[in-house]
Amino acid sequence: xxxxxxxxxxxxxxxAVVMFxxxxxxxxxxxxxxxxxGTDTKGTGRERQKEPxxxxxxxxxxxxxxxxxxRVALDELRDLLRTNKAEGELPLEFVxxxxxxxxxxxxxxxxxxxxVAVIADDPALDGRDELGVRMPVVGTCRWENPPGLSNxxxxxxxxxxxxxxxxxxxxxxxxxxxxxxIVFGAYGTDAAEAEQLGKGEPxxxxxxxxxxxxxxxxxxPGQMTAPExxxxxxxxxxxxxxxxxxxxxxxxxxxxxxxxxxxxxxLYAPGLLNTCVRAxxxxxxxxPDGITLYRxxxxxPGAVRxxxxxxxxxxxxxxxxxxxxxxxxxEEYEAAQTLIRVYRTVWVDGRGTAPSDPEEMxxxxxxxxxxxxxxxxxxxxxxxxxxxxxxxxxxxxxIWLERWAAGKGRWTVLGPVSAEYT
Numbered sequence: 001x002x003x004x005x006x007x008x009x010x011x012x013x014x015x016a017v018v019m020f021x022x023x024x025x026x027x028x029x030x031x032x033x034x035x036x037x038g039t040d041t042k043g044t045g046r047e048r049q050k051e052p053x054x055x056x057x058x059x060x061x062x063x064x065x066x067x068x069x070x071r072v073a074l075d076e077l078r079d080l081l082r083t084n085k086a087e088g089e090l091p092l093e094f095v096x097x098x099x100x101x102x103x104x105x106x107x108x109x110x111x112x113x114x115x116v117a118v119i120a121d122d123p124a125l126d127g128r129d130e131l132g133v134r135m136p137v138v139g140t141c142r143w144e145n146p147p148g149l150s151n152x153x154x155x156x157x158x159x160x161x162x163x164x165x166x167x168x169x170x171x172x173x174x175x176x177x178x179x180x181x182i183v184f185g186a187y188g189t190d191a192a193e194a195e196q197l198g199k200g201e202p203x204x205x206x207x208x209x210x211x212x213x214x215x216x217x218x219x220x221p222g223q224m225t226a227p228e229x230x231x232x233x234x235x236x237x238x239x240x241x242x243x244x245x246x247x248x249x250x251x252x253x254x255x256x257x258x259x260x261x262x263x264x265x266x267l268y269a270p271g272l273l274n275t276c277v278r279a280x281x282x283x284x285x286x287x288p289d290g291i292t293l294y295r296x297x298x299x300x301p302g303a304v305r306x307x308x309x310x311x312x313x314x315x316x317x318x319x320x321x322x323x324x325x326x327x328x329x330x331e332e333y334e335a336a337q338t339l340i341r342v343y344r345t346v347w348v349d350g351r352g353t354a355p356s357d358p359e360e361m362x363x364x365x366x367x368x369x370x371x372x373x374x375x376x377x378x379x380x381x382x383x384x385x386x387x388x389x390x391x392x393x394x395x396x397x398x399i400w401l402e403r404w405a406a407g408k409g410r411w412t413v414l415g416p417v418s419a420e421y422t
Contacts, residue, residue: 190245
């Protein structure tokens with residue numbers, strides 16, 4: 001045999017070995033941890049492929065993490081299936097989508113033909129396309145149009161304003177021992193916010209003291225005379241103040257409260273009536289000595305810490321701690337959990353046969369959302385509400401607190417209210 005033929009055989013053998021090694025490596029790694037393959041090896045002893053359904057996550061943070069919070073939720077379902085040794089496929093994937101003007105369900109369906117649900121902060125998506133297909137759209141915020149509630153989303157993980165109200169009152173009552181919450185600025189559209197702060201009571205799981213009552217005044221402190229303001233504050237030093245409406249006069253209001261002798265907590269919530277618009281990280285200026293300024297938010301402002309899992313079963317804390325460090329990630333996680341809970345209830349726990357057609361799956365998800373119980377960071381939530389009104393996760397949803405640290409010149413995130421007033 002010639003030397004050239006021997007070299008050719010040796011080269012062919014080397015190429016074959018390399019191709020075999022590459023195939024072995026790519027086999028197990030090519031599908032592990034991805035959402036786009038729809039792979040399931042649980043309970044069957046072999047690998048099976050199925051084209052997945054798509055859940056679009058419309059998020060302005062698409063360039064940062066490609067809807068990472070939704071992927072965390074999907075990983076949790078994978079672990080559930082693995083633990084339960086459940087038969088069947090996992091036909092779900094989450095796809096991050098950048099928001100755009102005039103975005104519709106039809107536009108999303110053209111880009112994602114197997115679309116079955118949407119998570120969004122755009123209230124213009126109404127959940128029905130031109131063909132009449134009903135598709136669940138779970139909102140991560142709430143868009144209010146005072147003085148009434150809007151139907152921006154049929155389901156949303158944003159808390160009702162009444163829920164924000166009783167949590168604020170519970171916080172100042174237990175943490176600051178306030179006997180009364182005094183609300184200033186109940187004028188015009190701000191009156192709706194002030195009115196809602198005095199309504200609503202804790203849910204059946206609440207075991208704390210009764211929240212303090214509210215006293216409502218139309219004017220802001222900076223617009224009142226000194227005698228008027230002192231009379232409004234006659235409840236004593238233990239009282240807390242809530243400033244409704246615009247933050248444009250915040251500096252004047254704080255100075256007026258200090259001149260009137262008030263020394264205590266002051267809370268305000270920029271954008272409370274429109275939680276789809278994030279508050280800017282504004283500087284409130286020099287806060288008078290003795291006054292503690294809090295900013296109330298309805299969305300997680302950033303990273304979820306171990307102490308924020310205070311009221312949650314510890315087995316779920318690792319999932320929360322893996323959430324992306326950005327505002328709104330927690331809300332995307334809870335919206336994803338809302339949809340995944342339906343899948344778990346109907347097609348895992350219920351052992352039903354999942355539809356293979358995307359329109360049938362979308363309709364099944366849409367029809368099964370009401371009444372689902374979802375685990376959130378602050379407890380359990382029931383999805384649903386009265387017919388004709390905006391739906392929300394009914395009780396237990398946390399609001400978040402930030403405190404202005406004058407010495408540091410910045411806002412400090414305290415975490416969810418439930419952990420703070422305990």
